[in-house]
Amino acid sequence: xxxxxxxxxxxxxxxxxxxxxxxxxxxxxxxxxxxxxxxxxxxxxxxxxxxxxxxxxxxxxxxxxxxxxxxxxxxxxxxxxxxxxxxxxxxxxxxxxxxxxxxxxxxxxxxxxxx
Amino acid sequence: xxxxxxxxxxxxxxxxxxxxxxxxxxxxxxxxxxxxxxxxxxxxxxxxxxxxxxxxxxxxxxxxxxxxxxxxxxxxxxxxxxxxxxxxxxxxxxxxxxxxxxxxxxx
Numbered sequence: 001x002x003x004x005x006x007x008x009x010x011x012x013x014x015x016x017x018x019x020x021x022x023x024x025x026x027x028x029x030x031x032x033x034x035x036x037x038x039x040x041x042x043x044x045x046x047x048x049x050x051x052x053x054x055x056x057x058x059x060x061x062x063x064x065x066x067x068x069x070x071x072x073x074x075x076x077x078x079x080x081x082x083x084x085x086x087x088x089x090x091x092x093x094x095x096x097x098x099x100x101x102x103x104x105x106x107x108x109x110x111x112x113x114x115x
Numbered sequence: 116x117x118x119x120x121x122x123x124x125x126x127x128x129x130x131x132x133x134x135x136x137x138x139x140x141x142x143x144x145x146x147x148x149x150x151x152x153x154x155x156x157x158x159x160x161x162x163x164x165x166x167x168x169x170x171x172x173x174x175x176x177x178x179x180x181x182x183x184x185x186x187x188x189x190x191x192x193x194x195x196x197x198x199x200x201x202x203x204x205x206x207x208x209x210x211x212x213x214x215x216x217x218x219x220x221x222x
Contacts, residue, residue: 042218045151045216105158
């Protein structure tokens with residue numbers, strides 16, 4: 001069964017950092033681009049970032065560029081999102097997804113930025 | 116950036132109704148368009164990719180069409196489990212972008 005499981009969310013103060021993880025199973029992770037999408041409370045979906053299968057190419061939404069870093073460890077079948085300089089408007093559920101068209105989604109991990 | 120719009124923003128329908136919603140891109144995206152279904156408190160679920168291709172396991176009551184800038188998602192016979200919010204997403208060019216969603220609720 002294809003599965004994605006996010007972890008690493010939590011409560012953090014403005015200006016703080018977090019690292020999210022997404023453990024993948026049931027498919028060839030090393031051959032798949034991977035994405036992060038977030039959803040603020042009561043709002044729609046916002047695309048955040050994508051990384052190529054090798055990790056050599058990354059793209060970001062303007063709202064997170066320079067603050068967030070996507071990476072992956074293909075030996076561990078794990079995707080990461082490093083969140084730095086967090087702001088209140090980064091508060092959201094963060095989902096990882098397989099591919100650019102997100103054909104499989106994780107259940108999400110909640111990030112709350114508040115003092 | 117490519118802007119995605121969806122209409123209507125919400126609709127009320129009855130079980131058994133045929134429902135159609137639209138998604139428009141601010142510039143041409145060929146067929147690089149996906150549709151997702153999201154129920155409250157749950158992760159989105161992929162329904163359609165490449166504008167008209169059903170994901171494995173998605174029932175055939177869902178269908179998608181369109182190319183370029185105009186796209187539609189149709190549910191042929193609405194069932195209770197279909198009441199949800201539907202999002203489109205373009206993955207033609209970075210940054211990828213989602214539409215604001217169409218919420219389908221019970222009349």
